[in-house]
Amino acid sequence: MEPGSRFSVPEPVQRRAMSEGARGEAWLAGLDTVLASLEQDWSLTIGEALEGGSAAYVAEATDTTGDVYVIKVATPDSGLARHETDMLLRAHGKGYARLLKHDASRNAMLLEKLGSSLDTLELPYPQQIDIMCATLIEAWMPVPLGGEYLTGADKANQLAADILAMWERGGQPCPSSVIETALRYCRERAALYRPEATVLAHGDPHPANTLVLPGTDPVRFKFVDPDGLAIDPAYDLGVLLRAWNDGLEGRNAHNIARARVRLLTQYTQVPAEPIWQWAYIERVSTGLLMLEIGNPESGREFLRVAEALLVM
Structure with a gap:
């Protein structure tokens, strides 16, 4: 002060x-x-x-x-x-x-004024995912005509550039196969962007941005701090999955992660493959960012999981 x-x-x-x-x-x-x-x-x-x-x-x-x-x-x-x-x-x-x-x-x-954030409630992450999915379904809106929002293609291209730059600045801290897969997914998401398939999305839904709506029974939640993207709804769902790293190790990591994607598809009716790709991109991007800002333990965990998800 x-x-x-x-x-x-x-x-x-x-x-x-x-x-x-x-x-x-x-x-x-x-x-x-x-x-x-x-x-x-x-x-x-x-x-x-x-x-x-x-x-x-x-x-x-x-x-x-x-x-x-x-x-x-x-x-x-x-x-x-x-x-x-x-x-x-x-x-x-x-x-x-x-x-x-x-x-x-x-x-x-x-x-x-809202209540406590979801990350303080000590709920199992699968239950947090359910809560955030329900809140996203309520929150997604049509993209208004003439609005100036970052598009799905823009976001994919931006993430690709950031991933490659952070990987090189950080001394290539994970296998090139992880980066190549993330960049391939970015290219696919950019190429497959269709304005008619987009929503006005939150852009960064996570438990700390999901707050209790006081006085509701059963308890409902609302989001804060939206980025506002004109993007397919799979992006927000991929963000939800990027931090669900528990249990994703060993030979079954890929199959377990795919099953989690299918659960979100069943809940939201959003196709599975875009969710999978956005989640992978976000997991790699977040891992590299954590390393860059001085959080090596978290960064290595994200990148270790991303490597485990590769099908060799």
Whole structure:
């Protein structure tokens, strides 16, 4: 916290802002003023920052009647405010946290307050998968005409470039067969992209982005932090599978992983092969990224599983 500042900015948010150069530094320097102006304009009292994110200042905010919400002010170059605001406005609270107010000039959003995240509930991962699948089915929307969203072809090409670059920067930390398979899947997903087969997808659904909707029985969940992609729904399902590494080792790893894909197909009616390919791509990309950002244990696990899934 800077001398005289009222609002303490978490270290990851500070690092993200500083990495954005002069605009990020100016955002950080003016954040106290922005938050104070939002308090006045929206009749709120903003509390201490919540931990967990890096691309925005996030905190609880209480209105004059005592109702509690969540306020979010994104860093200038994250793209978060524009894409997330658009997604949440279109969703109208269906499958996503309800957006109550927003201000594009200040990259600010006021959201309904949800409960605990799925990753804190200590549920078996298969049960978490079921919950996230049900929430995705509710959350997926048609892609609006004229919208500017990253497409499935764009995403596949972007991931291919990132995978190859990270593999080379990291000293080729996994067999070339793993990289070749991931790149082949990227080429297939890009070539098979069809706008008519897309949904407006979350883009990064995982347990920490899946929160309890308070007061529901049976308990329901909503997503937060959507990226907003115009992509086939198999992509979101592949993201769900990328971290389900338990039991994927030895000679049966491939067959077990294929069975998990079939379960998602039965649940969602989304074809199996695209789910398989996106899950493999995401598993390799995530493993390489973990190595690059200094989380070698997790990175090696993702890449070890990706190698085990290859059919020799």
